[in-house]
Amino acid sequence: MDKEYLIQKWLTDELSEQEMKAIKELDDYPELTGIIENAKYFKASGFSTVDDFETFSARLEKDTVPVRKLTWLKPFLRIASVFVVGLALSYFFLFNGDVEINTLAGEKTTIELPDASTVVINALSELSYSKSKWSDKREVALQGEAYFKVAKGAKFDVITSVGTVSVVGTQFNVKQRGSYFEVECFEGIVKVTSPNATEQLIAGNRFRFSNGTVSLGKTTYQNPQWTKNVSSFERVPFSEVVAELERQYDITVQIENISEELLFTGGFVHDNLNNALKSVSEPLNLGYRIASGKRVIMYTIKK
Numbered sequence: 001m002d003k004e005y006l007i008q009k010w011l012t013d014e015l016s017e018q019e020m021k022a023i024k025e026l027d028d029y030p031e032l033t034g035i036i037e038n039a040k041y042f043k044a045s046g047f048s049t050v051d052d053f054e055t056f057s058a059r060l061e062k063d064t065v066p067v068r069k070l071t072w073l074k075p076f077l078r079i080a081s082v083f084v085v086g087l088a089l090s091y092f093f094l095f096n097g098d099v100e101i102n103t104l105a106g107e108k109t110t111i112e113l114p115d116a117s118t119v120v121i122n123a124l125s126e127l128s129y130s131k132s133k134w135s136d137k138r139e140v141a142l143q144g145e146a147y148f149k150v151a152k153g154a155k156f157d158v159i160t161s162v163g164t165v166s167v168v169g170t171q172f173n174v175k176q177r178g179s180y181f182e183v184e185c186f187e188g189i190v191k192v193t194s195p196n197a198t199e200q201l202i203a204g205n206r207f208r209f210s211n212g213t214v215s216l217g218k219t220t221y222q223n224p225q226w227t228k229n230v231s232s233f234e235r236v237p238f239s240e241v242v243a244e245l246e247r248q249y250d251i252t253v254q255i256e257n258i259s260e261e262l263l264f265t266g267g268f269v270h271d272n273l274n275n276a277l278k279s280v281s282e283p284l285n286l287g288y289r290i291a292s293g294k295r296v297i298m299y300t301i302k303k
Contacts, residue, residue, distance in 0.1 A: 097132030
């Protein structure tokens with residue numbers, strides 16, 4: 001039987017018993033199994049798309065070190081690229097039982113954990129966990145920002161370099177960018193543990209660690225606005241707002257004569273750079289100009 005045809009049917013769970021038997025007799029069946037099974041944990045995202053098959057293939061080949069040359073890989077990838085169309089697929093490594101997802105600037109994606117919990121991952125973020133050890137070690141490592149919708153009765157810890165969030169059947173957002181750490185609880189209860197404090201948050205509460213200080217507050221919305229392509233902030237250091245602009249638009253922002261202590265309350269959209277810059281600059285009486293390439297200069301307007 002044609003191998004590419006069999007793989008295509010396997011991806012869509014349409015193999016007959018005879019065809020499944022033929023698949024199992026292939027020399028590269030173990031490698032195929034690893035790819036197919038792990039692919040089931042990814043869900044299509046409405047936020048962004050894989051540009052085309054060549055981009056998808058180039059990314060995968062660049063970041064995956066093959067154990068041996070697999071001659072069937074290119075036709076398989078062509079099928080897989082259709083299978084995951086709509087997924088903000090950046091880089092992932094799925095061949096040893098561990099799963100790692102990295103999003104690019106301006107990308108967001110949604111995945112499903114082994115316990116059926118879903119995670120929406122924001123731009124320039126990294127999330128990883130061990131699928132093979134999940135039953136014994138339920139830990140998700142996060143660098144960046146992600147929104148978790150935990151399946152009923154599911155338990156796991158979200159580990160960041162600044163603090164840990166322990167959860168049981170809840171919805172919450174975790175943001176860790178450098179030393180900035182923020183947890184918002186939208187449903188249920190979460191426990192936040194950091195070197196500076198331990199807090200239990202109920203729905204509607206927020207924990208924030210910024211500039212060496214812990215603060216507690218209330219959430220403004222019923223879910224994180226970045227999942228709707230809008231970044232929102234409440235008394236957040238301006239440097240963090242600028243960093244988020246850079247992540248969402250893949251730009252570099254140069255700041256001139258603007259205090260790093262400046263706090264910003266407001267937000268910006270993810271689909272129009274000029275509108276986003278106006279939303280950030282005008283409330284603070286700042287100006288901006290878009291220079292060559294992807295460089296933006298922001299400055300204080302002299303009175």
